[in-house]
Amino acid sequence: MTAMSMAQALNAALRDALRADERVLVFGEDVGPLGGVFRVTDGLTKEFGEERCFDTPLAESGIVGLAVGMAMGGFRPVVEMQFDAFAYPAFEQIASHVAKTRNRTRGRVTLPMVIRVPFAGGIGGVEHHCDSSEAYYAHTPGLKVVTPATVEDAYWLLRDAIADPDPVIFMEPKRLYWSKEAFSPSGRRRAPGFGQAVVRREGRDATLVAYGPGVPVALQAAEAAAADGVSLEVVDLRTIVPFDDETVTSSVRKTGRCVVIQEAQGFAGVGAEIAARVQERCFHSLAAPVLRVTGFDIPYPPPKLEHAHLPDADRVLDAVDRLQFDDRPDVVHLSREAS
């Protein structure tokens, strides 16, 4: 099995979906001959023709609105918003139509469509290229919100998103586009479907809950903690909506402590929702307050300062240190040497 990057896995997922179902269409800005600015649609126009993978005028609301009409007409559009913050012009279409059409037609009109959003930072991008915009979508009933953290999930979750009967906001962590794993799309599927979180690493002392770009950070922190004899469990949500309460709560009930990680600014974010849900469900199992490790409540900083903003393994380990291990003399104080 050869190594494949996340961008290549996404490309393979689109290619295989286009092959499997003639109703699938791909369109957006620069997705045609260029293959997308991150090359996720590379070669699709060449293989499937302009009717099935095409460039549109540069207007995000129009792109999403076009997809709504095409989905109403029986197609399964997969559209690309070039960058997170460039999706905002489409927000009315997403919040008022993509999310609500099934409901306002009593299930008679459904919109099986995927909006791909390259999101979050860590790539040295300039302003408006690094927003973590997942909370806007997760707060909107009617949308499913997905973010892969592994190459395998990138492939299978995108295939699932395209096959899903509901509209899916598919959030691709930009800084993981080039991360590689040994993976073959034709191999046996191991990835579970929507609504199922996965324990990426088992542990007993505390649970780290993360999604998308936060997952590698959590795993790095867990690795560093292990060196100090602290055992951290890492839960990868995979789909923010639907949310898997069961996997998260069963992990926290086991470990008794929880740190939620998100790259986005913290206030009113997805992490706040997770923290609230954990304490609502696991109160009697908790030995310490649920903590959040997030970006700061600032507009995404410039490339030379993003390291100061982004949650890293050290910030995660600091939070783990604050989980009141007074009753656990076996858990040592963690050193800040993760990164």
Added chain:
Amino acid sequence: MSHHQVAGLLPAPDPVRFVAEDGTAVDPPAGYRAPADEQLAEAYRLMVLGRRFDRQATALTKQGRLAVYPSSLGQEACQVAGVLALGADDWLFPTYRDCVALVARGLDPVEVLTLLRGDWHCGYDPAAARVAPQCTPLATQTVHAVGMAEALRRKGEDAVVMAFVGDGGTSEGDFHEALNFAGVLRSPVVFFVQNNKYAISVPLARQTAAPALAYKGVGYGVRSEQVDGNDLVAVLSVLTEAVRHAREGGGPFLVEAHTYRMDAHTNADDATRYRDDEEVERWAAADPLARLETYLRERGLLDAAGVTAAREAAEEFAARVRDGLNADPETDPYELFDHVYADPTPQLREQRELLAAELTAPEE
């Protein structure tokens, strides 16, 4: 683009007109054909029906049977012509002010009023009627219409999509994106602007500095026309040409109809705060239904018996609307959770149970 190409896109300098306000025929510009007599008779019948429906809905709103009703009184020529220009396989993308068009399309009037009577869904089956849900956000439906047109074209269907939009809606970004997308893709779509002169209270002069809204198509390479929106014969003729143009591969077409919203924005609005009675009276003299009636009578296409028959049919229709709306709608609070997703999420199932516990708890 050459001057010649621009000229081919430009609307007529004055709105196309077949019938003057007093009901007498005038010479229309070249390129537009008068609709067939039978179609005009059908249009008359539907306009009488539509107006009676509109009056009934307004009355029911005053009685509290509808939560709100945006009247299209005075716009019947536009709404009926828009529907008659389309075939059964064509799609219509209406706004919230287009209930008369929907009943002209043959939809059940009680279903059409479902949302306005206070339910959460659009009432009718959009796919069966080929009528999209009435759109409340402004101009967002215009891009959906382009998408549907592209879907139909790709499926090899010989169908056209018509998007209704108002004068206020032409200021929204989506209207421009829709024209631009349709122009680039050469989509079989007709954009039909009912310029009724007001966006709630804001008059057209505060909406645009364009010589006419129809000129907005030219910059997008979209053929455009303007028409007297209270002249059914003219609106039907122009829209028929627009639909033919789109169906035969000519690409999108923009039509602006100059009409007037005789009532306030809705029953909740007070139009006396922003327009004077003289203006409303001037437009009352240009009434589209009276004009068509005079025209048809003078041409021997309608007689007193025909008028009576149309009015009686409209009264029967209004009675159906009354009967349907005097019964309380059957609303199911649990269904609020059923159509958010194909399958409710675990969280929605929990919330449904929570609501059930609240609703079935014994009163204290």
